[in-house]
Amino acid sequence: MPLAIYVLGLSVFALGTSEFMIAGLLPTMAADLGVSIPDAGLLVSAFAAGMLVGTPLLAAVTLRLPRKLTMLVMLAVFALSHAVGALAPSYGVLFASRIVSALACAGFWAVAAVTAISLVPADRRGRAMAVVVGGLTAANVLGVPAGTFLGQQGGWRMAFWAVGALAALAVAGVGVLIPADGGRTGERPRLRAELRAYRNREVWLALAISAFTIATSMATFSYVAPLLTEVTGLAQSWVPVLLGVYGIGALAGVALGGRLADTRPLATLAGAISGTLVVLAVLGLAASSVAVTAPALFLFGLLGFLTNPSLNTRVFALAGEAPTLAGATNVTAFNVGIVVAPWLGGLAIDAGFGYAGVTWVSIALGGVALAGVALAAVLQRRTPVPALAR
Structure with missing residues (x-):
């Protein structure tokens, strides 16, 4: 490299x-x-x-x-x-x-x-x-x-x-x-030529998948500190330790995701999002157990960041000769997920579902992301796409 x-x-x-x-x-x-x-x-x-x-x-x-x-x-x-x-x-x-x-x-x-x-x-x-x-x-x-x-x-x-x-x-x-x-x-590049990439419905679908995938992680991660102290019952001093466990998983996920994104990014997204939904369900049901929460946070970080390279490379591959604006819009899609997800999680908390209930908001968002990946797979079979987007 x-x-x-x-x-x-x-x-x-x-x-x-x-x-x-x-x-x-x-x-x-x-x-x-x-x-x-x-x-x-x-x-x-x-x-x-x-x-x-x-x-x-x-x-x-x-x-x-x-x-x-x-x-x-x-x-x-x-x-x-x-x-x-x-x-x-x-x-x-x-x-x-x-x-x-x-x-x-x-x-x-x-x-x-x-x-x-x-x-x-x-x-x-x-x-x-x-x-x-x-x-x-x-x-x-x-x-x-x-x-x-x-x-x-x-x-x-x-x-x-x-x-x-x-x-x-x-x-x-x-x-x-x-x-x-x-x-x-x-x-x-010319702006008019770059804008032509947005005529491709698969580019828009890829951007939507990015937003919902990031939102899946952020809805829960935004409230992980109170989840650990109020639901798991840990002292405040343990929060940075478990955030470090999450971070180690995230670093491993990015490294592994980079290799997988170069071969089958769509399959990587499907597998990682599906695994994230399972981890979130376990966390939502058993967040009171430290023995469950610690490994769940590691897997949550690993699977959540496993998707990032694939989300990026797929948008670039679909954009073809117009990568700059499409790549920038993908960053915007990421930030839409980052901004909206904590708000949705906050609504769940205010509604009385508690901090563990935020995991179910993430699961709903992840379900939409996974449906988007499934639709992308259907469109891929109907329309030829660049190899790096498959």
């Missing part, structure tokens, strides 16, 4: 750490800025909203620009916005810096994914995407706890400085190791 792919993974590690570390810093940030914790929580929503809107928009705006230049600019803006955030004198300035960070993150994602698959042969795209997505997984496993620890020890502003430094390191890596053409060959 080219070293440049790992540089993209490092960049995504910095971006992902920034996106998720706020959750562990909310009480400290709220107290320092003189706002309520719910208001501080809007900093998470601001980032998600920026990603939702910014990814396809910036993919279109930067379509004909050099990929390397685009990534360098986005990473530089991301680093500077964290410096502004670290120095922010008020909540309003910090809120604005989070939106700018999200837009820079979106712009980078829009180009990084298509660059990664352009730098490797077609039969290694899944492994390349596994490295890039692995940066996001590592952010959850290592970056977020580290950011939370820094924030607790030296204040939340130190965590922002650390992420900014990581982004600056990523700028150097991209500048040195990414080819000048960003892996692009032939003529520069």
Whole structure:
């Protein structure tokens, strides 16, 4: 695998750490800025909203620009916005810096994914995407706890400085190791040609599968901490340990999923989603048992992240000659799942089903994702599709 792919993974590690570390810093940030914790929580929503809107928009705006230049600019803006955030004198300035960070993150994602698959042969795209997505997984496993620890020890502003430094390191890596053409060959793409990919109903179906698959995991994962303390009965100190178990499973899932995505991504999706539904059912029925919960969380992480490389490579394969905008839209589909799923889980909790009841929301979402995969298999038999999408 080219070293440049790992540089993209490092960049995504910095971006992902920034996106998720706020959750562990909310009480400290709220107290320092003189706002309520719910208001501080809007900093998470601001980032998600920026990603939702910014990814396809910036993919279109930067379509004909050099990929390397685009990534360098986005990473530089991301680093500077964290410096502004670290120095922010008020909540309003910090809120604005989070939106700018999200837009820079979106712009980078829009180009990084298509660059990664352009730098490797077609039969290694899944492994390349596994490295890039692995940066996001590592952010959850290592970056977020580290950011939370820094924030607790030296204040939340130190965590922002650390992420900014990581982004600056990523700028150097991209500048040195990414080819000048960003892996692009032939003529520069045209927006009209890229938009033609959306005439393909299978592209839309693939995007829907991405959204529902991510939502399947996020509806439960968003409430895993209270599930462990309120239902399983563990002390708060055990939560990071079991989140680490989940993270180890996620890293293993991404690595294995990258290899499977290069052969039969559709079959991989069907198997992984089906396995996830079984694990969720076991977790929903026996979450009060530590002996069940710990291995279930490992399998939940493994199977959930096993799907990610296949979700990406399938969209790229179906998009054909228009990968940039389709890949960016797939990132948007992921974020739709990330935003909507916790809301649906919260509705279940408010309705009195409890934290264990959230697993059944995930099962319902996973059932829709699995039905989408089944429909994709039917359409595949009727219409020839690229080998990497099968």
